[in-house]
Amino acid sequence: MRTRYILMLLLLPLLTLPASASVVPLVKVEIVNTSAPSYESLSILNPNNGNWIKMTGGDGVSIPAIDFVYSGINSTQYTRGSKIINITTNNISENQDYVVNYPFTTQPMYHPGDTVTAEILGENGLAGKTAYVYLIKTYPTQLKDALASAVDGDTQSLRNLLNNAKQNITVILNSTGDNSSISFGQLDPGDYAVVALLNASSEQNVTLISATVFQVLEHESTLSADTSITRSSVSDQKYLDGKFEIVGGSSNAKYTYVAVLMKKDTAFTLRLTSGGTKSTTNLTLKAGTASQEAMLVEGFKVAGVGLNSVNATTVEDWLNAFPSNAVTFSINRGATGTTYNLSILVQGLSDGDYYLYVAAWNASNSSQRVVAFNWTSVTITTVAPPPPPPSGGGGYIPLPPPAPTPTPTPVPEEGAYSTVVGVEKDKEVKIEIPPETAEKIDVVSLTIKAPESMNLKVEVRKLESPPAEVPEPPAKKVYRFVEITFRNNDTGEEVEPTGYIDFKVSKSWVAESGHDPEDIILMRYHNGWEELRTEMVGEDENYYYYRAETGGFSVFAIAVKEVAPSVTPTPTRTPEIVTPTPAVTPTAAKTETPGETPAPELTPTLEEQAAWWKNPLLWITIAVLIVLAVAYWRRS
Incomplete structure (x- = not known):
């Protein structure tokens, strides 16, 4: 018999609508043991009837509107050993959209010293019922595994989690099925889940009212930032500047910081589809009017790679799928x-009101997860310059024309990338360019070594032509001009690191121009044009990939070299074929040359990777990933 999934176990209980009078479960799992005759069941109440847990207290974080849509199978039956498992649903039609709206506009964040409180929101039919509320300190993957085992006929793991709960509180629901007097007191930093049942965990037939997750952070934090940005044009190269500080953190620790600017009216649609198997179960996110969706779960694997493998690049891919005029971000690793x-x-961002989310975690201590979070509101406004006054007559006095200002080299909209990265003296750091931006500027990544420890601000810009003071390079043909600059983010002074530039060139351009891919070089302007040592390191269906070594950063030209190199000959080699992972630009390993130390690839540790998918900064993404971990019913 073909095994199947059934939509959402705890994903829907995180979203709500007004209550109704009937008590009909959305999903019911029945387990019959034929060898030792017994019967047990797990029912999940319908959130569209008003069944929720609302966390209160702490600091409220405003979040955008969220819709959840499910489309797929609605019932199944299968056998596990001597157990027959039957899963049925109510109000869900097979392969038709089932929509739930998230009703809350804020999500609380807690710190040590905060009193954590919650409300049970139940449908009217629960009036006067007893609710059993369990506070569990656990990782979401543990809860996911316990629920997966339950729907495979083994409820013991789930019962163990509930029986080992840090707190077990019994409350009576009022005449509307609610209770707002639940307090868990002050909690230690960590990840928590709250589960509300209509039965004690020891009973054979259990009904789940709702469940939710939250986090108690390690530290308080402060955030000061520009809350109002005025510009004369959407294409102005304006920056939002700010300062985020962790209160009570270690000055010697390494922290990874993420800042996201998100338009307030950007509504999110999370769509879960399932044909009943792992390979047909996908979860996507669409933000606002974006033309494409971000694949959060593909074939029952988060981002197609699995929950533990989600890292910075994965999250950047998700954010890059959002409308470019509504979301932007910066990462400092x-x-x-x-x-x-x-x-x-x-x-390139449109005018309007935005949320600025900033989060940090301790990258040098794997026992600490997300350690600090803060947010504020920002308004971006475009104000056209006033028209010049009429010249002469009518009592107007003509004003002198403004002093001319230098005209910068034009930068195409979205043809730039900027970030801030922490570096240590003489230690290599790799800076990945987001794939969406790399597609426009053809620079894939930078590997740098700075002369001092500092926070470096890097800017990479695509140029239509070299600046006025820079002559055309001595090359047969130029594919792309790029300017790369570094500044000390604290002082604003220019910094001159050394390192490598990984870039790509379109195969169609090489073919149409009639040149050999081995003749592609990178040239740098520094008191004149110099040819950099350039190696072809791979190719895929559309691009050739190269790496060039540079002693500094300024204006560069990706070009076709003259008959003979002018500086350092390019060693003859057979290119290594590299097949890139879809949606992630590949970076092939550099071939060692005698006497030369290759640039290492900096791979995030498992602890750093795990921190990404739990980052409270990306609340919409977190809601999906954490709940996803407890939502699916796993089949093998």
Whole structure:
């Protein structure tokens, strides 16, 4: 018999609508043991009837509107050993959209010293019922595994979690099925889940009212930032600057910081589809009017790679699928110290009100997860310059024309990338360019080594032509001009690191121009044009990939070299074929040359990877990933 999934176990209980009078479960799991005759069941009440847990207290974080849509199978039956498991649903039609709206506009964040409180929101039919509320300190993957085992006929893991709960509180629901007097007191930092049942965990037939998750952070934090940005044009290269500080953190620790600027009216649609098997179960996110959806879960694997493998690149891929005029972000990895001077490019964002979310976790201590979080509101406004006064007559006095200002080299909209990264003296750091931006500027990544430890602000810009003071390079043909600059983010002074540039060139361009891919080089302008040592390191269906070594950063030209190299000959080699992972630009390993130390690839640790999917900064993404971990009913 073909095994199947059944939609959402705890994903729907995180979303709600007004209550109704009937008590009909959305999903019911029945387990019959034929060898030792017994019967047990697990029922999940319908959130669209008003069944929720609302966390209160702490600091409220405003979040955008969320809709959840499910489309797929609605019932199944299968056998596990001597057990027959039957799963049925109510109010869900097979392969038709089932929509739930998230009713809450805020999500609380807690710190040590905060009193954590909650409300049970139940449908009217629960009036006067007893609710059993369990507070569990656990990782979401443990809860997911316990629920997966339950629907496979083994409820013991779930019962163990509930029986080992930190707190077990019994309350009576009022005349509307609610109770707002639940207090868990002050809690230690960590990840928690709250589960509300209509029965004690020891009973054979259990009904789940709702469940939710929350986090108690390690530290308080402060955030000061530009709350109002005025510009004369959407294409102005404006930045939102701010300062985020961890209160009570270690000045010697390394922290990873993330800042996201998200338009308030960007509604999110989370769509879960399932044909009944792992390979046909997908979860996507669509933000606002974006033309594409971000794949959060593909074939029952988060982002197609699995929950534990989600990292910075994965999250950047998700954010890059959002409308480019509604969401932008900046990442600072491994910065030493508790202060983050953030700078986010707002060029191309539409006018309106935004949420600025900033989060940090301790990258040097794997026992600490997300350690600090803060947010504020930002308004972006475009104000056209006033028209010049009439010249002469009518009592107007003509004003002198403004002093001319230098005209910068034009930068195409979205043809730029900026971020701040923490570096240590003489230690290599790799900076990945988001795939969406790399597609426009053809720079894939930078590997740098700075002369001092500092927070570096990097800017990569695509140029239509070299600046006025820079002559055309001595090359047969130029594919792309790029400017790369570094500044000390704290002082604003220019910094001159050394390192490598990984870039790509379109195969169709090479073919149409009639050149050999081995003739592609990178040239740098520094008191004249110089040819950099350039290696072809791989290719895929559409691009050739290269790496060039540079002694500094300024204006670069990706070009076709003259008959003979002018500086350092390019060693003859057979290119290594590299097949990139879809939606992630590949970076092949550099071939060692005698006497040369290859640039290492910096792979995030498992602890750093796990921190990404739990980052409270990306609340919409977290809601999906955490609940996803407890939502699916696993089949093998």
